[in-house]
Amino acid sequence: MSAExxxxxxxxxxxxxxxxxxxxxxxxxGGYTALATRVLVLGLAAMSLNFLLGFTGxxxxxxxxxxxxxxxxxxxxxxxxVLSTPLALLAGMLLGGVCGGILGTLIVRRRGVxxxxxxxxxxxVFYYIAFQWSSLTGGDDGLRGFSRQPLDFGLFRLDILSxxxxxxxxxxxxxxxxxxxxxxxxxxxxxxxxIAIRENERRSRFLGIPVERHIWIAFxxxxxxxxxxxxxxxxxxxxADPRGLHYSQSGDFVMMAVMGGMRSFxxxxxxxxxxxxxxxxxxxxxxxxxxxxxxxxxxVVLFFPRGLLGFLQRSKA
Amino acid sequence: xxxxxxxxxxxxxxxxxxxxxxxxxxxxGEMCAIIGPNGAGKTTFFxxxxxxFPPTTGTxxxxxxxITRLATNQRVTxxxxxxxxxxxxxxxxxxFENVRIAAEVAGGYRLRPWINRSEALQIRxxxxxxxxxxxxxxxxxxxxxxxxxxxxxxxxxxxxxALKPHLLLLDEPTAGMGDQETYQITQLIRRLHRDSNYxxxxxxxxxxxxxxLADRIxxxxxGRMLAQGTPxxxxxxxxxxxxxxxxxx
Numbered sequence: 320m321s322a323e324x325x326x327x328x329x330x331x332x333x334x335x336x337x338x339x340x341x342x343x344x345x346x347x348x349g350g351y352t353a354l355a356t357r358v359l360v361l362g363l364a365a366m367s368l369n370f371l372l373g374f375t376g377x378x379x380x381x382x383x384x385x386x387x388x389x390x391x392x393x394x395x396x397x398x399x400x401v402l403s404t405p406l407a408l409l410a411g412m413l414l415g416g417v418c419g420g421i422l423g424t425l426i427v428r429r430r431g432v433x434x435x436x437x438x439x440x441x442x443x444v445f446y447y448i449a450f451q452w453s454s455l456t457g458g459d460d461g462l463r464g465f466s467r468q469p470l471d472f473g474l475f476r477l478d479i480l481s482x483x484x485x486x487x488x489x490x491x492x493x494x495x496x497x498x499x500x501x502x503x504x505x506x507x508x509x510x511x512x513x514i515a516i517r518e519n520e521r522r523s524r525f526l527g528i529p530v531e532r533h534i535w536i537a538f539x540x541x542x543x544x545x546x547x548x549x550x551x552x553x554x555x556x557x558x559a560d561p562r563g564l565h566y567s568q569s570g571d572f573v574m575m576a577v578m579g580g581m582r583s584f585x586x587x588x589x590x591x592x593x594x595x596x597x598x599x600x601x602x603x604x605x606x607x608x609x610x611x612x613x614x615x616x617x618x619v620v621l622f623f624p625r626g627l628l629g630f631l632q633r634s635k636a
Numbered sequence: 637x638x639x640x641x642x643x644x645x646x647x648x649x650x651x652x653x654x655x656x657x658x659x660x661x662x663x664x665g666e667m668c669a670i671i672g673p674n675g676a677g678k679t680t681f682f683x684x685x686x687x688x689f690p691p692t693t694g695t696x697x698x699x700x701x702x703i704t705r706l707a708t709n710q711r712v713t714x715x716x717x718x719x720x721x722x723x724x725x726x727x728x729x730x731x732f733e734n735v736r737i738a739a740e741v742a743g744g745y746r747l748r749p750w751i752n753r754s755e756a757l758q759i760r761x762x763x764x765x766x767x768x769x770x771x772x773x774x775x776x777x778x779x780x781x782x783x784x785x786x787x788x789x790x791x792x793x794x795x796x797x798a799l800k801p802h803l804l805l806l807d808e809p810t811a812g813m814g815d816q817e818t819y820q821i822t823q824l825i826r827r828l829h830r831d832s833n834y835x836x837x838x839x840x841x842x843x844x845x846x847x848x849l850a851d852r853i854x855x856x857x858x859g860r861m862l863a864q865g866t867p868x869x870x871x872x873x874x875x876x877x878x879x880x881x882x883x884x885x
Binding site for chain 1: 709720724726738747795836
C-alpha cells in the first residue's frame with residue numbers, strides 16, 4: 320500500500336518537475352515557450368471537461384461554450400471595464416460557471432446521447448450570439464483590442480505581456496490552483512459520489528444520493544473550471560474567437576480527453592499536449608493537419624481504448 | 637409498532653393491473669417473505685415500496701410518515717435500503733470503497749468537499765464493522781467486480797447495512813446461487829434478523845430459504861394477496877397449495 324503511495328508521489332513530483340522546467344527543455348527540443356503555455360491552457364480545459372466525462376460519467380459535447388464564455392468574459396472585462404488580469408480571469412470564470420449552472424438545471428435531467436445533444440444545442444446558442452452581436456463581441460472577426468496586464472504586487476510589477484517565460488509561470492500557477500482544486504474535490508466525499516454515479520447510477524440512487532443534483536453540481540463546477548481555462552486562453556492570444564464557442568471546439572476537447580485517457584486524472588493533459596504539438600507541427604507542413612490528428616485519434620481509440628495514459632498505467636501494473 | 641404500513645395499494649400499467657389492492661403491515665423486527673409464481677407482481681410491489689414509481693391508488697406509510705409520493709433517494713434517507721435481484725454494485729471499486737460511499741452518504745457527508753481525520757476514522761470503523769457483519773473483512777481491498785457472485789451479493793447487503801436502515805428490502809437474495817452460496821447468504825440474513833434485529837422484507841423463490849427464515853409469508857398471485865400468515869399456516873393453506881406450492885412441487 321505505501322509502496323504504491325510512494326510511486327504515486329514520485330509520478331506526481333515528476334509531472335510537476337516537467338511542467339516547471341518546460342521553458343528550459345522545450346526550446347532546445349525545437350519548441351517555444353508559448354507552445355507550452357497553450358498546452359497548459361488547453362490541457363486545463365480538457366481536464367475540466369474530464370472532471371465531468373471521466374469522473375461523473377456524463378458526456379458534454381458543448382463545453383466549448385463555457386470555455387468561450389470565459390474567453391469573452393475576460394476579454395470584455397479588459398476592454399471595457401477594468402485593466403486587471405486577475406479580475407479578468409475572475410470575470411471569465413464566473414461568466415462560464417454561472418451560465419453553466421443555469422443551463423445545467425435544464426440539462427441534467429437527460430442522459431446519454433440526449434445529454435450530449437442538449438449540451439451541443441445550448442453551446443451553439445452562445446456561438447451564434449457571439450457571432451451575431453458584432454457591436455459587443457466583434458462578430459466573426461472575434462474580440463480584439465485588449466491585452467493582458469502586468470501583475471501588480473504593490474512592491475513590484477511582474478511583466479507577463481512581453482516576457483514569455485513570466486507568462487508561462489503565471490499560467491502554470493493558475494493551472495496548479497485549478498488542478499489542485501479538482502484533485503481536492505475528487506478525493507472528497509462529494510467526489511466519491513461523482514464516481515459512484517459514474518459506476519452505477521441506480522445503486523447511487525438507492526444509497527440516498529439525489530443523482531440529478533450531484534450531476535448538476537459536477538456540471539457547474541466543471542463549467543467554472545472551463546470558464547477559467549477560457550479566460551486564460553483569451554490572455555494567451557489577447558483575442559477571443561467565436562470559433563472557441565463552436566461545437567467543433569468541444570469535439571477537440573473530448574478528443575484530447577479520450578486520447579489521453581479519460582479514466583486518469585492527468586490523461587487529458589497528455590492528450591492536449593499531443594494534440595497541440597501535432598497541430599503546431601503539422602499545420603506548418605500541411606493544411607490538412609486535422610486528418611492526421613484524426614487518424615491518430617482513431618488509432619488510439621482502436622488500440623488503446625483507455626487512452627495513452629491509461630495504456631501506460633496498465634502496462635506498468 | 638409497524639415500520640411499514642401499506643394500505644390498499646394498486647398499480648396499473650395501462651390496462652394491466654400489476655398489483656391489485658394489496659395491504660400489508662410489517663412490525664419492527666419482523667422478517668416478512670413475499671412469494672408467488674412468476675408474474676405475480678412481487679417485483680412491482682417491491683418497486684412500489686422502494687419508490688421506483690408511485691402507486692395508482694393507495695398509501696404507503698414508513699415509520700409513521702406518508703411516503704407514497706416520495707422519491708427513491710428520499711426514502712433511503714428516511715431509512716429504507718434495498719438490494720436487487722441482479723446485484724447493483726460499483727464493480728470497478730474495492731469492497732471498502734463500495735461500502736465507504738454508503739457510509740459517507742449515511743453520515744451526511746455526501747456534499748462535503750473535505751473530510752477531517754476523526755470523521756474519516758469514524759467512517760472507516762463503521763465500514764470495517766459492517767464488512768465484518770457480512771464476513772467480507774478479509775476481502776476489503778479486492779475489486780467488487782472480481783469477487784464470486786455470493787460475495788458480490790454480500791457486498792451489496794453490506795452497502796445497504798452501512799446506511800443503518802430501519803427496513804431492509806432484499807429482492808431474491810439467493811437468485812442464481814449454488815447450494816453453498818445460498819446457505820451462506822441464508823445464514824447471513826438469519827443473523828441480521830435474529831442477532832442484529834433488522835426488520836426485513838424479502839422476495840424469494842427458494843422455498844427452503846423462505847420457510848427457514850420468515851416469521852410471516854405473504855403469497856401473491858396475479859397481483860393479489862392470496863394469503864398471509866406464519867410458515868405453518870401458509871403450508872396448510874389449500875388455496876396457496878392449489879395456486880402455487882402444488883404446481884411447484
